[in-house]
Amino acid sequence: MSIHDTRETPAIRCRGLRKQFGDTVAVNGIDLEVRRGECFGLLGPNGAGKTTTIEILEGLQPKDGGEVQLLGMTWEHDAEAIRQRLGVQLQESEFSDRLTVEEIVAMFRSFYRQGATVRELIDFVQLGEKRGTQVRHLSGGQRQRLSVACALAGDPDILFLDEPTTGLDPQSRRQLWDVCEAFRARGGTILLTTHFMDEAEKLSDRIAVLDRGVIIALGTPDELIASLGGAHVIEFAATTVPPVARMEALPGVSRVHERDERWQLTVDEPHRSLPALLAELEKAGGTLTALTTHRATLEDVFLSLTGRALREQ
Incomplete structure (x- = not known):
């Protein structure tokens, strides 16, 4: 030794x-x-x-x-x-x-x-x-x-x-x-x-x-996930998307990110952010083509930091 x-x-x-x-x-x-x-x-x-x-x-x-x-x-x-x-x-x-x-x-x-x-x-x-x-x-x-x-x-x-x-x-x-x-x-x-x-x-x-x-x-995994600024992610695609500044101003939204023609909003309270997002989409004249929500994960952290998914090999 x-x-x-x-x-x-x-x-x-x-x-x-x-x-x-x-x-x-x-x-x-x-x-x-x-x-x-x-x-x-x-x-x-x-x-x-x-x-x-x-x-x-x-x-x-x-x-x-x-x-x-x-x-x-x-x-x-x-x-x-x-x-x-x-x-x-x-x-x-x-x-x-x-x-x-x-x-x-x-x-x-x-x-x-x-x-x-x-x-x-x-x-x-x-x-x-x-x-x-x-x-x-x-x-x-x-x-x-x-x-x-x-x-x-x-x-x-x-x-x-x-x-x-x-x-x-x-x-x-x-x-x-x-x-x-x-x-x-x-x-x-x-x-x-x-x-x-x-x-x-x-x-x-x-x-x-x-x-x-x-x-x-x-x-730690929890610390990295917390660094996103929200515990949930709303991901959507639409025919017309509101201006980024409008999405960033939605209630509970801490981060807005675009990848492969899909938008991700990191949020604390999806039950507040989602109705507000739908209202903004209606104002912009857009129609949803995809919508999912999930709890924030390390994959979201990695994507936010690098702009890539870990398994894009």
Whole structure:
């Protein structure tokens, strides 16, 4: 253990992190701190710098500038010690199709000086019944849980999860969420990237939104949603739309946003805002072609901040 590693030391800390590829600045001075025992979500569209940031933290990419510490240690001076305390689950992992679950986990367990037994790892990710099954006979969800078991082989303090449930059915997603929550219950720290807003909201204690190499928002899911200024969203399309200034002046409206020929109004009390909106539409001579309302979500926050939906890939 590093002399700098105490329970008060952040699990992950970076200051002024920078990375450039040619003329492209991928990471532009990121400051980030992940506390011990929390699940921290990192969200961003393609090209935001999310993958580059993660790879630098994992030790897979050299940084061009700034400072990175994991558990009080640095890659420059403590690389071997850090590797023994990290678990990395990639979005896609290639395992030999003809090896069994038990053989794969045993191989990964052999890379570390400490950790749970092979049986304990397999049971922890709920693959006990598949212990002797070859990888080629596993479902997508079972393969992802096998990947997590391998990431946990050294009993890590920090677990990196890169879009762990992409391509999985709802039941498999929930099973993987259970594994994540069990890891955190044991005191582990998770850095999560995902393209699913419900997953980010379910698992993350705090979330950072990256865009164009910088963090543009940081907070708990509730704090980020509250930043919209209203708890509900009215979305509509019409043949003729009132002037933006008129919609912004409607009772209870805190924000007006247009995307793909649809308008979104962030409001506190839709029962007050909606009748007023309909009255303004009538004055403008417009006819509704679509109308929906919903509680504000992280997806609305992301759209407001970046102008894009998270899954516009």
